[in-house]
Amino acid sequence: MSRQVPPDIAGRLPAALHLFLDQGLDGTRVDAIVAATGIPKATLYYHFDSKEAIFAFLLRELLDELAEAVDAAKRGRGTARERLVAVIEAIVGAMAANPTSCLVLLSNLSRAGRMPEIAGSVQAAFHAPVEELLVEGSRDGSLRATGPATASAVFGAVVLVSLHHLIMTGDIPVRATVDSVGSLLLHGLATGAAEGTDG
Amino acid sequence: MSRQVPPDIAGRLPAALHLFLDQGLDGTRVDAIVAATGIPKATLYYHFDSKEAIFAFLLRELLDELAEAVDAAKRGRGTARERLVAVIEAIVGAMAANPTSCLVLLSNLSRAGRMPEIAGSVQAAFHAPVEELLVEGSRDGSLRATGPATASAVFGAVVLVSLHHLIMTGDIPVRATVDSVGSLLLHGLATGAAEGTDG
DNA sequence: GCTCGGTTTAGACTGCCGGTCTAACCGTTC
DNA sequence: GAACGGTTAGACCGGCAGTCTAAACCGAGC
Numbered sequence: 284m285s286r287q288v289p290p291d292i293a294g295r296l297p298a299a300l301h302l303f304l305d306q307g308l309d310g311t312r313v314d315a316i317v318a319a320t321g322i323p324k325a326t327l328y329y330h331f332d333s334k335e336a337i338f339a340f341l342l343r344e345l346l347d348e349l350a351e352a353v354d355a356a357k358r359g360r361g362t363a364r365e366r367l368v369a370v371i372e373a374i375v376g377a378m379a380a381n382p383t384s385c386l387v388l389l390s391n392l393s394r395a396g397r398m399p400e401i402a403g404s405v406q407a408a409f410h411a412p413v414e415e416l417l418v419e420g421s422r423d424g425s426l427r428a429t430g431p432a433t434a435s436a437v438f439g440a441v442v443l444v445s446l447h448h449l450i451m452t453g454d455i456p457v458r459a460t461v462d463s464v465g466s467l468l469l470h471g472l473a474t475g476a477a478e479g480t481d482g
Numbered sequence: 483m484s485r486q487v488p489p490d491i492a493g494r495l496p497a498a499l500h501l502f503l504d505q506g507l508d509g510t511r512v513d514a515i516v517a518a519t520g521i522p523k524a525t526l527y528y529h530f531d532s533k534e535a536i537f538a539f540l541l542r543e544l545l546d547e548l549a550e551a552v553d554a555a556k557r558g559r560g561t562a563r564e565r566l567v568a569v570i571e572a573i574v575g576a577m578a579a580n581p582t583s584c585l586v587l588l589s590n591l592s593r594a595g596r597m598p599e600i601a602g603s604v605q606a607a608f609h610a611p612v613e614e615l616l617v618e619g620s621r622d623g624s625l626r627a628t629g630p631a632t633a634s635a636v637f638g639a640v641v642l643v644s645l646h647h648l649i650m651t652g653d654i655p656v657r658a659t660v661d662s663v664g665s666l667l668l669h670g671l672a673t674g675a676a677e678g679t680d681g
Numbered sequence: 682g683c684t685c686g687g688t689t690t691a692g693a694c695t696g697c698c699g700g701t702c703t704a705a706c707c708g709t710t711c
Numbered sequence: 712g713a714a715c716g717g718t719t720a721g722a723c724c725g726g727c728a729g730t731c732t733a734a735a736c737c738g739a740g741c
Contacts, residue, residue: 433662468671
């Protein structure tokens, strides 16, 4: 299919996001999407192959926007360390700006991960840039050298903190979140006190 | 229903885990569970209300085991900081010991989150202990004082790193993983170099 | 104002699959 | 041997994703 989705359809689709959020992709009936968006079923299936394609379309928009913001932050000036903080800010900022889509994405990551197109975008938008910055940082001396798995840790910390705020209060205090997760990731939790088991 | 599941049934059910892993809960057909476990459909529905209940049963076993390991680590001796590392080790160790169940849990977190029983267990097994240790740590001076969202960051970092290893190589090098994520969380990524924007 | 392409739509229909129901069957206990 | 809890096959039901048909609709070009 991959026909181009006309603007008025694309504009109405986001009304279905909260359905996906509440019921998940499989739990959301197509009739409910019809009711929520006002787009008749036959029209929906004229433009999309499946319910899943509708879902993917909505996430694509988010991921494209996000990838761009992250990429811009990554290509900015400053040390790798400074740009890493900028990337974190871009991620948190994007989540704050699109809370519903982000919640849908994250709370359906499993399902999304099984859609190659989406999985690839997530990888490209989140992991790859962070991983590259970590490598750069160990070259320019602004960050400790670490293995590739560390990018996952950074990703996990940033995303879960944002998710925590979204779930608890419904919105993300961007400044405070970036400061606290940034300082956690850069300086850690330890005080000057007794050294323990740490490699 | 909540009848008690007889041992031979319980023993055969894990054979369905890889189905849930590959196809997700909704994507797994009951007939496939029947084929994988050798338990006839009627018997399955004699013991369980639904496919979802089977799924929940499998995760329960994992979560109970995990909650116990984490709790033991948390109640050990030493500073809060040392016990935090022990808790991280318990989590990583449990994931390494039950890779399939863990993958199923994490890659269906969305779905699991909509099952109150499971969501509660995850909260109790992971978040609560970490959160408490962070508070203790700021009291005994072994950890910096941080907000409640920090527990989510720790959780995210630990779980995503483990997940990374599981997906990449199929198993988790426990020692190395605990060391690297432990040192990330305790000491951070920063080198002594140029101080940037960090609260 | 007619035709022609793409778009929109209603509504009936198909097929898959989760879950139910029935009724038989089996082993144990009293 | 009657009663009971568990086990099983197989027919069945209902809900829902996705298809099909065929009729409008609508703008562009002549």
